[in-house]
Amino acid sequence: MLAFIARRIGVLFLILFGSSFILYNLAAIAGDPIGDLRFSDDPEIQAQIRELEEFLRLDVPPPLRYFIWLRGVLGIFTGNLDLGLTRLRLPVSGEIATAMPITIRLVIFATIFAIFVGIALGIVTALRQYSRFDYSMTFFAFLLFSLPIFWVAVLLKQYLAIQFNTFLSDPQITTSWKIGIGLVGSIFWASLLGSKRGNFWKVFGIVFVATFAFLTFVDEANWLTDPALGPVLIGLLAVGIAFGITYLSTGFGNKAALYASLTMAPLTVISYFLVSNSLNSSSSIPQLLRYALITIVVAVAVALGFARIDRGPVVRTTIITALLSGHLIIVDKFMQTWKPYMEEGSVSFRPIPTLGQAKELLTPNEFWISTLDILVHLFLPTIALTLISFAGYIRYSRGTLLEVLNQDYIRTARAKGLNERTVIMRHAFRNTLIPLTTIMVVDFAGIVGGAIITERVFGWYGMGTLFNRAITSQDLNLLMGVFFITATLAVMANLIADLLYSALDPRIRVGSGK
């Protein structure tokens, strides 16, 4: 195993060396770094060109110049990584250090959403293979595959930002909108949940009435301008979460898990009152993480109190329930911040931005307002990136689950009388996740370098923008710096994916054969 990893890392270095060498030469040959100076009529131009040539070491031919760059990179082993200077005489590593977190912020939510929604939809389409829902999701996935992101982005900006902001200045949900949204939602959920015809119309009716009632409530309670959950709604939602998670995780047959999860609902309401004072302007991420930790501890204690035997599933179910319902308190806090945020000078009741990554705020130190500002700026890019990337997950998880469902061990599980929920969630779903995990890892590494267009369209200053600048201003060091980071991430992700695969699937032995 260790020998395998060592060999793989060795090969990995060779690959990085090879591809960076190719790219360096390609870029050096393709670009003319002093091209824009050549046609200048500045009398000092010759001196400037000479100085620039000296700074960029243009006297050394590109294949050799590569090794000057490589010497700086190899400094990583002695602790001082040197990626060189940009053309503006700034260290490349500094530029990347500021750009990297921004890109990660941009892609992380989209990736997580894409994975969750994509896998969920993929599994449902596989379970309803050849149903109308399956066909429409297939069409939808292909449509998303075919959309250029820059095109989607412009549409989103127009309809989800500009027109929605205009709508928010006088939010009146008309009856026709309520009926329209209700119809769309109920058709979706009915085809998702209703397997038989009678069931279809039942779900359809319930969802339609619920959506209509919800939209009326939103309208009457002015939720679009001043939303809040309040303790009652939080309690009700927590009960719903408890039922839902228990159903998916262990089934209602496991009474201990059900009771432990349901206990979380009153505890959530109590903690709502307990923490409401400490969630103020000086809150911070570590504080919230501390609360999450406390939530987990409480959940484990409650679960152990209810479960006598087979404690693992109960503890797991309770922890998931507790975190989800506890997170409602945070959501509620953000909802309460919505109104003050809208009243901020730079927002002035047009909250959904089309460009940029943060606004100048009147109260920059207010944790909730500034965090909400970041989240609001993430809104459009996240939707665009999610739309583009989750179609792949739908198709892939559908295909994998269908393949798994054809396996003999699924037939065995059914034949020995397990109920369908256990067969799907415990036997089929877990085995579907094995190949999906590897894809996720590789995808995440790829997306860091691949958000170039998204960053450009939404005006973010991340890795993509750096890369863009490197190309247009012929900045070789900057280009190689960006490439070095993204390529290292990509090859590392491939290695991790391989190792994960063998860790998750005991049938695959790493290091044998290849």
Added chain:
Amino acid sequence: MKIRRKSKEQALEELTIESGENAIANKEVEGLTQWQIIRRRFFKHKAAVASLIFLTFIIVFVFSAVDANFGPIKTKGWWKWSPDDLPDLRFGDCPNDTIGCPTISIVPKFLGGAGIGLGEHPFGQDDIGRDYFSLVMKGTQRSIQVMFIIGFFAAIIGTVVGAVAGYYRGIVDNVLMRFTDFIITIPAVIVGSVIGAKFGNLGAIILAVYLGLFAWTGLSRLVRGEFLTLREREFVDAARVAGASTRRIIFKHILPNAVGVIIVSVTLLLSGAILLETALSYLGFGVVPPDVSLGLLINQYQDAFTTRPFLFWYPGFFIVSIALSINFIGDGLRDAFDPRQKRKITKKEKQNARAIARNQA
């Protein structure tokens, strides 16, 4: 999700029904050659067939509209304007005081519309009055050309590299696959931008060739995997014993068996290629003015979206519809080539299968 409890009897019954269904499926393909079976399966995929017809129509329509050149014969095409013409800019009769609005009308007269017709400038005009229909046609031509050239080079290189690596294994395989890894680590957009920044002004064709030289990696991995399994099969041994040369074994015996994988992934590569070209042109690293491409058109007119959305919708419509129909064709081909693929069994066939199962029991 509705939970159904399946009893042992049900599971057993399903098993017997399944064997009955297999019998039906086997009966259907009796006495047909491989290609006949594939063609039949493909034509059963309605979305794929519709997409194939649609794509063919688009290609013929677009390439005959403007600058229709067939080798040395150069014609103007059936459309009255060409991208270089500068007709008078229409204004005055446009809604919202915009300029150069589209004249296409699809609402018939008896419904109160202006009748079905293209009019003078069906897709409107751009800022300086150029006919937007001819621009979109020209841009679509470019994008389709680039797409096919990328696909062609990627298919050839990917197949050869994958075939050689998979057939020879050992050190050849190692070297070729590590080389593939080199190419994979360089993201497509980065290569495209570097190449495009330098060679974009040499014309779209050169750009496409260079992009094709970097787009073959995924295909070569697939082909290699396919060759690794196929080379162990008996018919390869038989060919070798009969004295066939290595080249003959690779190209005459193994390759035809791997052609399904190749065709399917090349179609998917094509839809990726048109998106790559449009994305690069959008970033300004792909096709550059005065040439036209769909991504470039969107880039030039995205700011005009609020006032003149048609400048944005039409090129987008062509990108999406081309990529979408190629994806569906790829899906149909995958279904057709995959022997394990189970198609939907109709209710009537299910009853027949049940009857067969009962008779057997």
